[in-house]
Amino acid sequence: MDLTSVQEAFDRVSKKQKVCYTKTQDAIDLTIHEVQAAAEHLNGIAGCSSQARKGVLMKLQQKLSEISPANQVGAAQKELNTTMAKYGKVLDKVFNPDIVKAYRDVEFDIHLINQIIAQHLYRLGLFELGDCLVNEAQEPDAASLKAPLYEMYHNLVHLHVKNLEPALNWARKNRQTLKAKGSSLEFQLHQLQFVHVLRTKGRREALEYAKLSFNIFAAQHMSDIQRLMACLLWANRLECSPYKDLISPSHWDTVALQFSRECCHLLGQAYESPLQVTLSAGAQALPSLLKLATVMSSKKQEWAEMKQMPIEIELDNVYNFHSVFACPVSREQSTADNPPMLMRCGHVLCKQSIQKLAKSNSRTFKCPYCPQEISATQCRQIHF
Known part of the structure; x- marks a missing residue:
């Protein structure tokens, strides 16, 4: 907008x-x-x-x-x-109030919509409201993520009040999975707990906690562990020490965000709610859609009958989730009707460019990037 x-x-x-x-x-x-x-x-x-x-x-x-x-x-x-x-x-x-102009009558899977809304409510911690929707809409499958999302929400609530034990228990239970994907979440949680113990209980208790917790992380995080051991010398004056960054409140927010991402990843879910992303992207695209619908109506064209957008809808980079292929010959972006095609030599052009070069499949042509002679029948569609 x-x-x-x-x-x-x-x-x-x-x-x-x-x-x-x-x-x-x-x-x-x-x-x-x-x-x-x-x-x-x-x-x-x-x-x-x-x-x-x-x-x-x-x-x-x-x-x-x-x-x-x-x-x-x-x-x-x-x-x-x-x-x-x-x-x-x-x-x-x-701010055109008549947003109905941008409306298209599209068939939706009502069961899928109900599941998306229910899961969004569970993500927000509105479990009673989510259960109400599931029961009234008779969508029992939508509650499949309730238990793991409830566990995630419960752990985040404890994290915000600086109680790390529930999150640490979750990290221990999923240690192998986290390790396989190279996550340092468990060490970050232990690091926060170490600093918290040092500030609340003193040097001796913090040292004992380090002996019990940091052994398994020595190979990957030795430099960080050494820095934590050095800050023991400043136990009562961390605020004016070279290690004052360790007590920054931002560490708690960072770990909470990382914890949410890891939980969603293990559940096979996106970190951000699909419903929220869809509505945000739609709100950003709405002015362009309204303008397009107005122009088309003035030219007596049916907006609702179009199969694809005749113009590019500019969205922020945060809404780019898929790879985009632009034909190096026509400079146009590939579409469902003009997909990318892999030639025998390994180079890729869009279908319409190949058809123009091959004169509608009537002859072979030379690849624009190498001396290979290509036939249109030898090209096959590829998917990114």
């Missing part, structure tokens, strides 16, 4: 509001000053004739007419209202 125009319009409104406030305040202050000056003058000539007092009031009226506070305030407010009206039009243009 392009928010640049919204930000620029907002800045103009903000600037105009400040100018309006300044002009209004100046007009009010000047009016009050003239009235107070006239009042003081009248008090000073209390014993004078009515003609003198009338002259003071006429002079005040003349000055107020010159200042014209009502006109000044009205003009400033009119300029502000004009800028505000333009800002409203910008908001209406960017």
Whole structure:
């Protein structure tokens, strides 16, 4: 979503509001000053004739007419209202409320949708709400991840209150799996526990904990263990030691994030909820889809009947989950109708490029990257 125009319009409104406030305040202050000056003058000539007092009031009226506070305030407010009206039009243009235009009637597997929503609720720790959905929608399969996600959520709750024992028990139980994928989660948990013991119970207890816990990690984390042993010399003053980074609160957040990722990996699940990623990507793509639907409707084309997007929808890199192939000849990205094709020489082109080079399969052609002669019938589709 392009928010640049919204930000620029907002800045103009903000600037105009400040100018309006300044002009209004100046007009009010000047009016009050003239009235107070006239009042003081009248008090000073209390014993004078009515003609003198009338002259003071006429002079005040003349000055107020010159200042014209009502006109000044009205003009400033009119300029502000004009800028505000333009800002409203910008908001209406960017944040189009009629999102139905981007809607396409697509057949969904209702059972799959129910499972995705239930698993999302379990990921958020809303287990009672997830159970309610599973029961009312009659989707018992959706509860298959409840137990492991409940265990993960339970361990994370303890991690946030600096209780590492449940997470350590989980890491010990899954030690071989974690080791096979090269994870250092268990050592990170022990490292946090060592520092916690050192700060709460003292040097002796921390040394005993190290003897019991660090032996199996010596081969992979010797330098880290040596650094932990050295910080024992600063047991009572870690805050002003060369090892003060070990007590940074960010370590707890980092380990909690790593723990969540490892749990999801062992469950064969993505770290981020598929439902959340889908909705976020859809929200980012919505302005482009609305614009496309509007343009197509003006050309009397049916948006709902299209099999693929006629334009590129730009999304952030965090939403790129699959490899993309662009044909080196046509410079176009491969699609379902124009897939990448592997030639006998090992080079890859898109199907349409091969058909053009082969004149619709009627003759052999030379590979653009090597002298090999290729026939279209010898090419086969590949999948990334």
